[in-house]
Amino acid sequence: MTSSRWLLLGAVIFTFLAWASAFVVIRGVGPYLDGGPLALGRLAIGTFALGTAVLLARSWVWPTKREWGQLVIVGVAWFGAYNVALNTAEQTLDAGTAAMIVGIGPILIALGAGLFLGEGIPKWLSIGAAVAFAGVVLIGVGTMLAQGGARPLDLVGAVLALIAAVTYAIGVIAQKPVTRHIPAIQATFLACAIGFVVCLPFSGLLVAQLAVAPASAWWGTVYLGVVPTALAFTTWAYALGRMPAGQLGIASYLSPPLATVMGLLAFGEIPHPLALAGGVVGLLGVAISRRKARVPVAA
Template sequence: MVAAGVTVLLWASAFVSIRSAAAHFGPGALAFGRLLTASVALGLVLLVKRVPPPPKQAWPGILGSGVLWFGLYMVTLNWGEQLVDAGTAAMVVNIGPIVIALLSGWLLKEGFPSMLLAGMAVSFAGAVVVGLSTSHGGSASLGGVLLCLVAALTYGAGVVLQKPALQYASPLQVTTYGCFIGTAVTLPFAWQLVDQLPRAPMSAVLNMLYLGLFPTALAFTTWSFALSRTTAGKMGATTYAVPAVVVLIAWIALDEIPAGLTLLGGAICLAGVAVSRMRRRGVR
């Protein structure tokens, strides 16, 4: 699906931008700046298109995903990546799709399709390979690991809460109001952004704006569009392709030549995504 592909590509590009911007902005300040940028952009779209507020039935899911996924996830992920290397962070955060599969199978009654579970197992193994190959000396603090674990849990719970809201509101409405709520959650970090913004280089500011416009405003909308047309479990499994795409983007944009083990792990991730989207013969 094109929407899922756009989401994976833009979310993968976010890791490269975060790497640049995080050196000049605190975790909360970067999250607030990113969400504020996305909120302004999406808010303008709502005004131009004259889109009404979501119906009341959609608000529980929008509130939950806005607080957990748009707000807490972005802060804890930014913070965690300051304390652990990228490989360790990738391994821990990739628990998220497993959380999605378990919660959606239980709470949303999506069940536990065998091909989905098999594909997720393969993809998680690939993510571990990528993490080990990009880990430098295994320097991971307990606090950093716990923060990345919280990020994975809030991501998984946020997706499962968002799915029912899409039955009553459009992807644009769900994404925009989720961004509004996430911006409100990260508002206490506004003073940090005001303090750090004048000292930040233009490259860091542009990366923060890019994060808000593309991996957030656009990619979260395409994600919601795709999620409204499939199960949460399958969409979660699709995001296992992100680590593989990150490797390719870093190779092209940063001239970081990946090791053979990294390429192998990326290929395993992609193979797992393919398996997760297959259907068993004889099963409709």
């Protein structure tokens, strides 16, 4: 394997490890910060960290008018709406149900990339997406069973989680063309800054809630801004510029099993056997999506 392929693999692995850890940290910070204020705090720190990195790099590619429009879509949809919707949904939904609903996102990415980015929808990608989504459903059901039985689904939380899935897919599809011309760290910085501006109405709540929050909530917000946002979104943009959006989106099914293991280590939660089986199925779906169709050899 060449050095560039190792670098790409490292970027993908780091991205999903960081995003999986974000679910655990959000859960720890959630009792002290509401969904909107938490999103604003995370994006403020992420924007500062990314802006500093861009200044140090001293490389700037001016986006075209079309690319500015795409960056606005990414910033508003993925960095802004997605974070607020998901943070708020997880305050009324258990993590398994939220993950099950947001798990629709990669399928929407694969379909959207095929329809709007000309990537097509290969047979193995479709099969892998279906298998991986089945794994996410098993994780969600297993998580609810581990909590003592399925409880009534909160309609508002479910709708917010669905909004998070849709905005996630919209953001990825809009970001893909930008990464062909704009450096990954610059594209991430601009989108994060736009998301930060979108979340500014939550400034008053953020100040009020941080004033009474413990130090752990402060450090959790800093971690979310630096690692899952500044670093992981940059490595994601790097990978997105070098592989199909649909294929990379399906690989995000790696996050649920990783988050399950991290939740066990952080909170001492023992996953339900059905959730563990779902993690295995999800990984199988990712492997299937990587297969390539056989090309007939001419006689």
